[in-house]
Every structure is written in structure tokens, then in C-alpha cells.
Amino acid sequence: MKPRITLAETELPDGNVLELQEHDGRKFLLVHGQQICGPATRAAEEELARLACAPFRPARQPKIWFCGLGLGHTIAAVAKELPQKRATFIVAEPMAAIPEWHRTHIPDSPLLVEPRILLENDCSPQALIRQDGSLHAILVHLDASPTGPRNRTWIDERRWVSAAFEALQPGGLLAIAGSRHVANLTRRLQGSGFEVAEFTVPSSPNARKPRFLPIWLARKGKAVD
Secondary structure, X not given: XXXXXEEEXXXXXXXXXXXXXXXXXXXXXXXXXXXEEOHHHHHHHHHHHHHHHHHHOOOOOOEEEEEOOOOOHHHHHXXXXXXXXXXXXXXXXXXXXXXXXXXXXXOOOHHHHOOOEEEEOOOOHHHHHXXXXXXXXXXXXXXXXXXXXXXXXXXXXXXXXXXXXXXXXXXXXXXXXXXXXXXXXXXXXXXXXXEEXXXXXXXXXXXXXXXXXXXXXXXXXXXXX
């Protein structure tokens, strides 16, 4: 049996330790031994990208904002879905260690090979407000994304959701994936003005009995012609 190797670790704002591990060529982000990003989340991240990008394939200059870098699976999938040369992918990652891990340990990371990426360190409501209604989509994975000031996901912060609504163009999407259903999330998103649709995706497309993971697509009204 091949060993599990810890490549790097760093302390999170809440005092827990985030680890980057590798096993049999596959990489994982773990907290308390629980995988928050890796093979278990990849299918949902790629389906999140596919659903979020579908309306914007005809756009000449799609502008996509990511809450966190993770292992880069969502970003790589979006880059494949939206090949436009003038697309912009803004990655908001407040932990400096994670981009450094990509540069050191993940040679095929989109951060290293995708010139359309702009890396920022702020994913707060203020960062979204600065986008001034220019975004086509905002993508969030609830397990792998950075947390807010109270160690809760940004989706739990009403100011953040309101800022996301304002940061989107008409017809823009706030796309969210997670490892479990979140009670009342659809209602909370609707309360901020979004039109919401829920989907599920198998955790592993090849599994005989896969878990089904939730995806929410929250749209800001109708697109402008």
C-alpha cells in the first residue's frame, strides 16, 4: 500500500491545521483528517463549473469570480468551459500558503498555466462591491472556500450575499456547491433577490452507489439582451 504523504501544512485562522497531502498521485486538502478538497469534491466542482458557465459561452469577455483557490479543480474546469481569450478569472484567496503550495507541489495547477487568472487576497463583501456589477458568475464550494470573520462560510453572511447580488451583471449567477444539503439556503438566497434552482450531482460518476451532492444556481434576474 502506498503511503499518504503530508506535503505541507498551515494554521487556519480558527487554530485548526490545514494539510496538503498526496496519496498514489492524488492530492487532498484536509482538516482534522477530513477531506475538504480533492477526489471527493472534484465531480461536484466540475459540474458546478459546467452549470455556471453554460449561459456565458457566447460572451466575448466573461468575468468569473472564485471564492478561494482550493486545489484548482473548479478553476481548471471553468477555463475549459470558457476558452475566450479575453475572459477574466478572479481568484480570491486570502491564505498566502495555498497559492505557494500550488507553485511548489501542483505543477499542473491552472494558477501556473492559465494567463487569464488574476489572483487576489480578499473575498469579503468589500471585494465583491469593488466589482461594481461586472461579474458574470461567482463560484463557491462550501467545503473548500475560505470562511468569514466568524468562521462561518461567506454564504451565511447576509452582507456577503447582498454584495454578491450587486457584483453580478443582470442574468449573472451565484453558483454554490457543497458536500451536504444546507437548510434554508434557497430561501435565504431568494430573500436577497435571487431566483434559485437546485441540482444534485454524484460524488463519483463511476461509483455503483454514489453520494449525491447539492448545487445551487442563484440568478440575478434576467440577462440584458
